[in-house]
Amino acid sequence: MSASPSPPQKARVLTGDRPTGPLHVGHLLGSLQRRVAMQDNHECFVIVADLHTLTTRPQRERVAELPRNVRAVVLDLLGAGIDPSKSTIYLQSGVPAVYDLAILLQMLIPVSHLRSLASLAQMAKVADLDDEHVSLGLLGYPVLQAADILMARAELIPVGGDNLAHVEIAREVAQRFNEMYAPVFPLPAALPSRVEMLPGIGPDGPAASKMSKSAGNTIELGDPPERVASKLRTLTGERLRGFVDALIDDREHAAATIAEHAAGKLDDAAVHDLLIDATEALLAPIRERRASFEADDGLIEEILVDGTIRAREVAYATLQRVREAMGLEPLWKGLIDVAQRRAEDRKRPY
Numbered sequence: 400m401s402a403s404p405s406p407p408q409k410a411r412v413l414t415g416d417r418p419t420g421p422l423h424v425g426h427l428l429g430s431l432q433r434r435v436a437m438q439d440n441h442e443c444f445v446i447v448a449d450l451h452t453l454t455t456r457p458q459r460e461r462v463a464e465l466p467r468n469v470r471a472v473v474l475d476l477l478g479a480g481i482d483p484s485k486s487t488i489y490l491q492s493g494v495p496a497v498y499d500l501a502i503l504l505q506m507l508i509p510v511s512h513l514r515s516l517a518s519l520a521q522m523a524k525v526a527d528l529d530d531e532h533v534s535l536g537l538l539g540y541p542v543l544q545a546a547d548i549l550m551a552r553a554e555l556i557p558v559g560g561d562n563l564a565h566v567e568i569a570r571e572v573a574q575r576f577n578e579m580y581a582p583v584f585p586l587p588a589a590l591p592s593r594v595e596m597l598p599g600i601g602p603d604g605p606a607a608s609k610m611s612k613s614a615g616n617t618i619e620l621g622d623p624p625e626r627v628a629s630k631l632r633t634l635t636g637e638r639l640r641g642f643v644d645a646l647i648d649d650r651e652h653a654a655a656t657i658a659e660h661a662a663g664k665l666d667d668a669a670v671h672d673l674l675i676d677a678t679e680a681l682l683a684p685i686r687e688r689r690a691s692f693e694a695d696d697g698l699i700e701e702i703l704v705d706g707t708i709r710a711r712e713v714a715y716a717t718l719q720r721v722r723e724a725m726g727l728e729p730l731w732k733g734l735i736d737v738a739q740r741r742a743e744d745r746k747r748p749y
């Protein structure tokens with residue numbers, strides 16, 4: 400055999416979103432831009448985490464919204480510049496090996512650890528669930544996320560602040576697995592996002608919060624220019640300055656604008672105009688790409704199916720290694736061997 404040198408392996412990256420609706424500028428600055436930047440030098444997996452939406456929204460009506468929301472998320476990913484020839488975009492529920500893996504990993508994390516997570520309490524609150532009604536599925540949210548990460552044997556996980564604790568759990572589970580059975584998993588590490596807190600649109604005030612779909616204060620990636628402009632014009636005070644900080648790339652210009660506005664030397668309208676230009680420069684190419692993907696009938700579905708098939712292969716291969724390391728595969732093979740021998744014995748003429 401000729402010793403052809405194998406190409407150096409690119410580090411695997413995995414991240415993604417729950418398909419609860421269209422993505423917004425907060426997602427773009429917080430994570431989408433980074434995913435696009437990473438896809439050249441890494442092997443990227445982008446999960447559309449529909450099973451995770453079920454943890455707080457299992458109702459039939461909510462499940463019925465998934466087809467539309469899944470499509471919207473994939474369109475936003477492609478619009479933002481995720482290139483399906485470089486990144487694997489896949490549908491979580493289309494990769495059954497992940498459920499198997501999640502069940503096995505559940506054995507490696509104490510419930511007490513999950514109960515104390517602020518992120519889960521927050522999700523329960525948003526979904527209007529009191530303690531009594533938190534499902535096993537919601538409690539297990541981070542374990543399912545660990546299965547997503549570990550099925551790809553991913554090393555780098557770009558996430559927002561609310562997900563850092565989940566990546567930590569994935570790391571812990573991986574470490575425990577490696578110690579107990581065999582070193583199957585690289586230890587995943589979180590890459591925290593740069594713009595942690597883009598304010599939501601609206602006037603400044605005590606109710607001001609970060610841009611989030613649940614707060615209904617977003618600028619969506621698919622919003623037309625007039626809507627973007629009118630949303631930006633609602634910003635005042637700290638929120639307006641927070642936007643300048645997040646959207647004006649030129650750091651000196653941003654700092655000067657913030658200082659002048661805070662000192663009353665620059666009025667809201669002037670800052671709005673500046674922001675409208677900056678946001679338009681950011682969103683115009685996204686809108687264009689989005690439109691071209693949308694016009695190509697069936698393309699989004701094809702991309703998602705292709706990505707999911709690839710994710711299935713990767714997940715299945717990992718599951719096999721896990722079953723082997725834990726002794727479950729040998730258990731099954733042992734049974735098969737005996738049953739086969741018996742079948743052969745029976746066929747033997749006497």
Ligand code: TRP
Pocket residue numbers: 413414415416417446448451543544547548556557558562
């Ligand atoms: N928990 C993520 C969110 O808040 C979505 C997600 C599911 C995810 N599995 C993941 C993120 C794996 C990173 C890695 O929407």
